[in-house]
Amino acid sequence: MGLSYKLSILDKCPKAEGISAEQSFKNALQIAQTAEALGFYRYWVAEHHSTALLSSPSPEILIAWLLAQTKSIRIGSGGVMLQHYSPYKVAENFNVLASLAHNRVDLGVGKAPGGFPVSTQALQLGLDQTQKGDFKAQLQALDHYLHAKLDRNQPDQVAATPAPQQLAEKFLLGASIESARLAADLGWNFVFAAHLNGDANLLQDALQTYSSYSSGKKAIVAAQIIVADSRDQAEELAAGLxxxxxxxxxxxxxxxxxxxxxxxxxxxxxxxxxxxxxxxLNIIKGTVDDVHQQLHALHQQFGIHEFIVESPLLDHATRLKSLTLLAQHAVLAA
Structure with a gap:
């Protein structure tokens, strides 16, 4: 794209009123394929449960479908809500995906529930959460299973088969210093959710913590954006959020x-x-020049090398136009 930072996309797979689930998935595919053609680096799908407005409760399934219909863009989860699942099963799922698409799969993991308490209760029915441990223990278990290898001399050992030639790239999504430190300690990449927490001081502290404890690695920053033909139009689109x-x-x-x-x-x-x-609201909005100026300012201030951007809008055409303007401007400016 000719920029000093990479651009990637986080998609919640919104389902505007009157749109079927089938159409919302076709919309997601169109955005993924358009993103690939325009030079975006990653395309991630989120996980949300029991909501009429979003269509992505199972990122793993969508990832497999999207990988089969794209060629080069990295596809991943933003993220799997680990509290609901067996870390072992998550490792199996992503080892299968990584075996199907060599070096194109991202495993993003989050701590949030991704839904309201009734859906959390349904997802965790019959599970003993005390046996799973806290989130740190669950993430450590997931990391262990991703790397465990079968050993014929240890028949009781458990491994998440198949073992791909290239593991899924691992990302912890969070908005705290604690999450930054946990990601660094486990050797995972870190994504700071600036779209959920707009505190600039916290952003700086989290990025510095991650860099300090990961031998200088850079975190990714997730941000919400609205790109429009005019500033007034961008403000109007953001007004109801x-x-x-x-x-x-x-x-x-x-x-x-x-x-x-x-x-x-x-x-x-x-x-x-x-x-x-x-x-x-912590939304980067305005004309395409405005948005790139704000992203560039963040890049210079905090040393951010990659932004994963999400449009908070429901209308597919508006979202697609926003992302297309963002990328095409970058190509023209290169």
Whole structure:
């Protein structure tokens, strides 16, 4: 693209009103194939459960389908919500994917639930979470299984077969210094979710922590963007968006889209609200020149070498145009 930083895409596979699930997946494929043609480096799909607005509860399945219909772009998860699953099964799934598409698969893992408490309860029905341990223990187990090899002299050893020639590239998604340190300690890449936490000081601290404890490796930064023909149009597109931080008495802390969602999350979790605060939107928006100027400024200030961008909009044509403008401008500017 002729830029000093890479651009990648995170797709939540939105399903606008009146759009079928089948069409939302066709839209995702069109964005992935367009991204590949325009020179984006990665295309990731997110994981969300029991929502009418998003169509991606199973990133692994979509990844396999998208890999088969693209040629060079890296395809991955942004990310698998590890708390719901056996780390061993996640390792098996991504070893299969990595065997199907050599050196094109990314395994991104997140700590969040990806849904409301009722879907979390359904996903974890019959599981003993105390046996799984905390998130750090789960991620350590996943890392172990990804690297474990079969040994005929140790018949009781478990390995996540098949063993690909090239493992999926590993990424921890997070928005805290603790996540940055955990990623560094395990030798994983780190993606700071700036679209969920716009605190510039925290961003700097997390990036510095990751670099310090990973022998100088650079983190990726995830950001929401809206590219439009004019600044006024970009502001109009962003006008209906909001993000809130919900903290419950039981210790849960999640990002939600509106105040009503906070009340419903609290009801489902059967835990009182400790705090519910509307956050300032952290969206990079404007004309294509505006957006690239903001990305370049972040690149220079924090040394960011790759942005994985997500459009928070539901309309497919608007999202596709936004991403196309972003890439084509970069090509023209090269």
């Amino acid at each position: 909001s993000v809130w931080t919900l903290e419950l008495e039981n210790g849960q802390r999640v990002k939600i889209p509106n105040e009503q969602s906070g009340q419903e999350f609290s009801r489902q979790a059967q835990s009182a609200i400790k705090s519910l605060k509307k956050e300032q």
